[in-house]
Amino acid sequence: MSLYVNIKKVMGNFTLEVEFSANNEITALLGASGCGKSMTLKCIAGIETPDEGTIVLDGRVLFDSEQKINLSPQKRKVGYLFQNYALFPNMTVEENIGIGVISGKHERKEAVEEKIKIFYLEGLEKKRPHQLSGGQQQRVALARIMASEPDIIMLDEPFCALDSYLKWQLEQKIMDSLSGFQGTVLLVSHNRNEVYRFSKTVAVISDGRVETVSEKKSLFAAPKKLSAALLTGCKNISRVEKLAEHTLRAVDWDLELHTEKGLSDEIKYVGIRAHYLKYTEREDLHNVMTCEVAKVIENPFSYIIMLKNKSGKDDNSQIRWEIDKDLWRDISVKDSPIRIIFKEEDLLLLE
Structure with missing residues (x-):
């Protein structure tokens, strides 16, 4: 020391x-x-x-x-x-x-x-x-x-x-x-x-x-606290309602999520980094959200896509998705609902 x-x-x-x-x-x-x-x-x-x-x-x-x-x-x-x-x-x-x-x-x-x-x-x-x-x-x-x-x-x-x-x-x-x-x-x-x-x-x-x-x-890979997640740049945070040992409801996103890790009583929030979200055409998977595009923001080398849950009740609660420009151009359904997947291994469970 x-x-x-x-x-x-x-x-x-x-x-x-x-x-x-x-x-x-x-x-x-x-x-x-x-x-x-x-x-x-x-x-x-x-x-x-x-x-x-x-x-x-x-x-x-x-x-x-x-x-x-x-x-x-x-x-x-x-x-x-x-x-x-x-x-x-x-x-x-x-x-x-x-x-x-x-x-x-x-x-x-x-x-x-x-x-x-x-x-x-x-x-x-x-x-x-x-x-x-x-x-x-x-x-x-x-x-x-x-x-x-x-x-x-x-x-x-x-x-x-x-x-x-x-x-x-x-x-x-x-x-x-x-x-x-x-x-x-x-x-x-x-x-x-x-x-x-x-x-x-x-x-x-x-x-x-x-x-x-x-x-x-x-x-950066696994912050334990809400403050640490925010300070290390995580923009997508939701309050949590525990449904089962490996299942939670992200209250602010109105989305049910399955988790790899068991949920302790200390877990009050769930987060995911904007660049960890992935596009999928499948809807038969766990942790998939069908979204509407609220706004597209252009950065020099990427796009920030602001999404909202199509079935969600809160229009003010949006998901930030960062995607490479070339990948965004390849997605041909920009004017239609978009499905994104919250991979279990990428979820941040926060106290």
Whole structure:
């Protein structure tokens, strides 16, 4: 175990109460805006102080309310990439990078030169932050973190203000830079695609609490909680009425579904990802819905087909189906009722 966090902090009507551990790998904190992700990082960094709890990094106690231990941010050896990068405006690029290097003048100069080369900042050494693009500022901030040789690196929504092309470029550079880092990396994001590309383990935070910690592939394939399904991008969710051990009624879709897994009393919702739905011409199968097309939305490489149950009572409850453009063109019954199948193995049973 490299990092252990078990803290509580009350802020008005909001309570942050999180417990999780992270090994020497990239762990993502995934959650909606305002759920407590950034505040968790600030408590680890020592910028904010929890009301109670413990924070331990590589066996070193950073905070312990019972033992009255609360190391200053300078003593925690935490590399924290803020959303706004927090560069010193009156310092040049090389001065910003060197500010965290605790060594002699010669060693500092060598460390700065190395990081300027690694992060493609040659020619910008004498420029100040206001003379740099957003991407350049981010690279300076990350170079400063790496030059300080931290025990842990924390990235707070590092790509939220960047356009898609620049975001992709910087993602690759950051991944390359972190590949040789031996400590723990925490990535805060509400973007499921970033989380999947970057991390190995994901902690889902909802309303100030960690709901689940899981290996990323397991989390996306079979989220246990409603909040985890929503955060990992599942758009089709219905309330559940249990009919038998392997049979349920999806209330919002007005559809009876058979399931591979037995239904526990904790299961309150069923979901299915939009790209898992399949077209079928058969109506003699389990889990088939006869639908009307409510709307067709074109994406660059796929269509989003909004469907409603032809026999359903609620016109407002629709199913989102994502299908490749070529496959949609091959379906010749677009103006007729369409049958789609909810495969048992693709159903998400959610608490």
